[in-house]
Amino acid sequence: MKLSVEALNSYYGPAHILFDVALDVGDGEVVALLGRNGAGKSTTFRSIVGLVAQRSGRIVFEGRDVSDQPTHAIASRGLGYVPEERRIFTDLTVDENLEVGRQPARPNAPQWTREKLFSLFPNLAEMRGRTGGRMSGGEQQMLTIARTLMGNPSLVLLDEPSEGLAPRIVEQMVEAILTMKREGLSIMVSEQNLHFTRLICDRAYIIERGRICFSGTMSDLDARPDIRDAHLAL
Amino acid sequence: MAFYVVQFLTGLASAASLFLVASGLSIIFGVTRIVNFAHGAFYMLGAYAAYTLTERLSGAFGFWAGILGAALIVAAVGVLVEMILLRRIYHVPELFQLLATFGLTLMVEDLVVLIWGPSDLLGRRAPGFKGAVDFFGQNIPTYDLFLIVLGPIVLAALWLMFQRTRWGVLVRAATQDRDMVAALGVNQKWLFTSVFALGVFLAAFGGALQIPRDAVNHAMDLRIIVDVFVVVVIGGLGSIVGAFVAAVLVSELNAFGILIFPKISIILVFLVMAVVLIVRPWGLFGKPEAAARRTPGLTLNPWRPLTTQERMLALAGLILALAVPLVAGNYALTVGSEIAIFVIFAASLHFLMSVGGLASFGHAAYFGLGAYGVAFLAKLAGLPMLLCLLLGPLLGVLGAAVFGFFAVQLSGVYFAMLTLAFAQIVWSVAFQWVELTGGDNGILGVWPEKWAASPSHFYCLSIGIAALAVAALRVLVFSPFGFALRANRDSPLRSEAVGIDGKRIQWTAFVIAGGIAGVAGALFAYLKGSVFPDSLGISLSVDALVMVLLGGVDTVSGAVVGAIIYKALSIWLVSQTDLSKLVLGGVIILIVVAFPKGVVGVLETIRNRRRSHSKDSSLLRSQIESAE
Numbered sequence: 001m002k003l004s005v006e007a008l009n010s011y012y013g014p015a016h017i018l019f020d021v022a023l024d025v026g027d028g029e030v031v032a033l034l035g036r037n038g039a040g041k042s043t044t045f046r047s048i049v050g051l052v053a054q055r056s057g058r059i060v061f062e063g064r065d066v067s068d069q070p071t072h073a074i075a076s077r078g079l080g081y082v083p084e085e086r087r088i089f090t091d092l093t094v095d096e097n098l099e100v101g102r103q104p105a106r107p108n109a110p111q112w113t114r115e116k117l118f119s120l121f122p123n124l125a126e127m128r129g130r131t132g133g134r135m136s137g138g139e140q141q142m143l144t145i146a147r148t149l150m151g152n153p154s155l156v157l158l159d160e161p162s163e164g165l166a167p168r169i170v171e172q173m174v175e176a177i178l179t180m181k182r183e184g185l186s187i188m189v190s191e192q193n194l195h196f197t198r199l200i201c202d203r204a205y206i207i208e209r210g211r212i213c214f215s216g217t218m219s220d221l222d223a224r225p226d227i228r229d230a231h232l233a234l
Numbered sequence: 235m236a237f238y239v240v241q242f243l244t245g246l247a248s249a250a251s252l253f254l255v256a257s258g259l260s261i262i263f264g265v266t267r268i269v270n271f272a273h274g275a276f277y278m279l280g281a282y283a284a285y286t287l288t289e290r291l292s293g294a295f296g297f298w299a300g301i302l303g304a305a306l307i308v309a310a311v312g313v314l315v316e317m318i319l320l321r322r323i324y325h326v327p328e329l330f331q332l333l334a335t336f337g338l339t340l341m342v343e344d345l346v347v348l349i350w351g352p353s354d355l356l357g358r359r360a361p362g363f364k365g366a367v368d369f370f371g372q373n374i375p376t377y378d379l380f381l382i383v384l385g386p387i388v389l390a391a392l393w394l395m396f397q398r399t400r401w402g403v404l405v406r407a408a409t410q411d412r413d414m415v416a417a418l419g420v421n422q423k424w425l426f427t428s429v430f431a432l433g434v435f436l437a438a439f440g441g442a443l444q445i446p447r448d449a450v451n452h453a454m455d456l457r458i459i460v461d462v463f464v465v466v467v468i469g470g471l472g473s474i475v476g477a478f479v480a481a482v483l484v485s486e487l488n489a490f491g492i493l494i495f496p497k498i499s500i501i502l503v504f505l506v507m508a509v510v511l512i513v514r515p516w517g518l519f520g521k522p523e524a525a526a527r528r529t530p531g532l533t534l535n536p537w538r539p540l541t542t543q544e545r546m547l548a549l550a551g552l553i554l555a556l557a558v559p560l561v562a563g564n565y566a567l568t569v570g571s572e573i574a575i576f577v578i579f580a581a582s583l584h585f586l587m588s589v590g591g592l593a594s595f596g597h598a599a600y601f602g603l604g605a606y607g608v609a610f611l612a613k614l615a616g617l618p619m620l621l622c623l624l625l626g627p628l629l630g631v632l633g634a635a636v637f638g639f640f641a642v643q644l645s646g647v648y649f650a651m652l653t654l655a656f657a658q659i660v661w662s663v664a665f666q667w668v669e670l671t672g673g674d675n676g677i678l679g680v681w682p683e684k685w686a687a688s689p690s691h692f693y694c695l696s697i698g699i700a701a702l703a704v705a706a707l708r709v710l711v712f713s714p715f716g717f718a719l720r721a722n723r724d725s726p727l728r729s730e731a732v733g734i735d736g737k738r739i740q741w742t743a744f745v746i747a748g749g750i751a752g753v754a755g756a757l758f759a760y761l762k763g764s765v766f767p768d769s770l771g772i773s774l775s776v777d778a779l780v781m782v783l784l785g786g787v788d789t790v791s792g793a794v795v796g797a798i799i800y801k802a803l804s805i806w807l808v809s810q811t812d813l814s815k816l817v818l819g820g821v822i823i824l825i826v827v828a829f830p831k832g833v834v835g836v837l838e839t840i841r842n843r844r845r846s847h848s849k850d851s852s853l854l855r856s857q858i859e860s861a862e
Binding site: 100 | 403404406407409410413414415417418419420421422
């Protein structure tokens with residue numbers, strides 16, 4: 001098991017956001033976390049990487065309990081996180097953004113070099129000297145994924161990678177994620193777009209109001225249109 | 235013509251040290267978001283350490299090794315400070331950070347006197363740079379030429395460091411988004427420590443380089459920090475190039491200002507700063523700040539007017555205070571009057587800070603202006619006391635109206651730095667304009683008239699005015715004006731959207747606070763019978779801040795309690811020890827680290843906790859504390 005989360009509860013100030021969330025990701029698996037806006041997808045990811053200060057529960061990554069670890073320690077163990085808001089360093093160039101993400105190679109994870117990443121996202125190769133603030137949304141989305149891959153993670157949490165992107169860019173994104181999967185990377189991707197999910201994922205969780213309300217393979221989900229209609233906007 | 239060129243070069247030479255210190259401050263702020271008030275103290279420590287080292291180590295090598303060694307030693311001290319103190323306060327509101335680092339400054343001032351003594355120390359001349367170059371009959375010291383070259387070299391070195399090294403890339407990334415840098419696996423703790431070390435190194439280096447030019451003394455920290463604040467406000471916090479350009483600009487303005495207004499050259503710098511702030515509030519090379527972190531005002535205990543019972547209690551307290559003359563002697567009554575005056579002063583700052591969300595670091599300016607206003611009216615115009623008490627504070631109102639107009643254009647640390655710089659400008663005008671203010675000798679013989687002359691009468695007068703002032707401010711808090719002010723404090727955008735003109739309301743609050751501080755100053759002038767530039771000084775401004783903090787910044791009238799405790803304690807302390815700054819600095823740091831809610835805040839929390847036994851609300855409270 002790559003990642004296993006048990007009884008995760010999170011709070012923003014007085015507000016209780018996540019209720020006993022439990023999920024896991026196997027080695028080399030691509031798992032979807034589906035849910036509407038505000039269902040708790042981003043908070044789940046942020047809690048796993050330690051960016052939500054008030055949380056409780058057990059988060060086991062590669063057999064180690066990381067629930068008490070600070071964010072940077074979790075990340076340097078090889079748990080990569082790509083935030084929904086992208087959070088490109090807008091003052092830094094593409095090359096410099098990648099440099100921030102750079103970490104030594106890991107034995108149990110695919111290795112990425114700048115050249116390999118530029119072949120994965122060809123658009124980036126043409127703008128290595130451009131600052132992040134002068135890139136389009138799609139380019140920023142690619143850069144933020146490439147930046148996280150520079151850390152040679154063994155698991156990546158992708159928060160809504162297709163959000164707000166043009167259909168042509170979404171196709172590129174699907175290709176890129178499938179390549180990442182072929183390289184042996186474990187991926188958890190949060191999505192609202194069921195079509196996009198179907199193209200890349202093996203299994204799915206559905207989260208609603210901070211609670212996991214469905215867990216199963218993609219075909220399990222297709223067999224239950226009632227659940228799909230109740231919890232996902234189409 | 236040659237004279238002007240030499241004057242220009244002297245300006246450039248002064249700019250070098252100023253740039254070093256200012257760039258250090260800017261770099262530290264860029265990453266940690268802390269405006270390091272103690273930066274002046276590190277500059278001073280650098281100078282003292284360099285003095286000692288260059289005295290011990292002989293020869294040219296010894297001199298330069300001493301300069302570098304001093305900067306490195308002080309940088310190591312900076313690392314300790316970062317690890318022990320700053321790591322605890324990265325998440326507290328910026329006001330607390332400014333205060334804690336100011337507390338550090340106070341401690342260093344006393345420690346320096348303890349170690350090196352109170353007198354000025356003259357350092358060695360730099361070997362190889364002892365002479366002067368003749369320029370059309372004017373002498374230019376070669377050391378000045380060395381400094382002129384050094385400035386751009388340091389600028390280039392810093393630029394390379396930030397642009398060309400992995401460390402620089404990480405620092406620039408952290409400047410923009412600390413969480414994301416952590417999520418990419420970078421341990422920020424050491425990034426912060428290294429940045430702080432570099433900043434302190436630059437400050438200490440700047441101080442060490444000053445010793446061949448200037449005597450080393452224990453007041454150089456405050457002098458430089460005001461200049462540095464002006465430089466970073468003009469150049470833009472966080473920008474190294476901005477620090478360089480502004481350091482040159484300010485130094486040249488000083489160099490030539492001396493020729494135009496020999497007495498009050500600082501006016502010229504002030505004018506330039508005002509223009510920059512109007513055109514580019516975030517400085518020449520700075521960037522507009524994203525919504526500032528909320529300073530005080532996260533009110534955990536909701537504000538409400540006093541209940542009838544509490545009003546009776548307050549009234550009883552007032553009557554009790556008025557009964558004190560029946561039992562107390564003259565000395566106690568004089569102390570009592572002073573405490574009452576500081577209650578007014580602290581309450582006025584508290585209004586600006588807690589209700590307005592504007593933490594002024596130069597509130598003493600308006601206190602002092604009120605005092606000078608009274609002194610002018612009483613001594614020069616010979617007006618009767620009551621009239622003086624009514625009209626004197628108008629000088630404070632006027633000052634607050636002028637400075638406040640510029641200050642409220644900014645917020646957060648910029649506001650704090652700007653108010654401090656304004657206060658320092660008023661102070662130096664009072665200090666230097668000897669014809670009008672008597673300079674350091676002050677204005678003497680401002681005594682109250684017979685009806686108020688006896689300590690008990692004056693005490694009752696002070697208590698009465700203090701009660702009126704506090705009551706008036708409380709009424710304001712719960713008036714529509716107060717609501718608008720709080721709305722603007724908590725959410726400038728939303729309050730603007732419902733039609734509140736935030737800047738105008740803040741300006742009004744600034745003027746009200748300045749006016750009431752002026753009232754306190756006016757009384758103070760009569761209490762002491764004299765007015766000195768000290769009553770405009772930084773230390774008085776900080777006293778007021780500590781009173782507010784001690785009382786509790788998130789309360790409605792905590793400053794009253796804070797002022798009473800603080801003033802009584804400090805009067806007692808000064809009678810007990812020579813190291814009052816050391817103790818005071820320690821107390822400030824202690825309050826910030828261990829006790830940030832203040833006395834009244836803690837009492838309210840305890841009371842509320844007793845009231846609601848439910849587990850939920852106490853959970854809620856502890857969560858809010860650990861958030862931010």
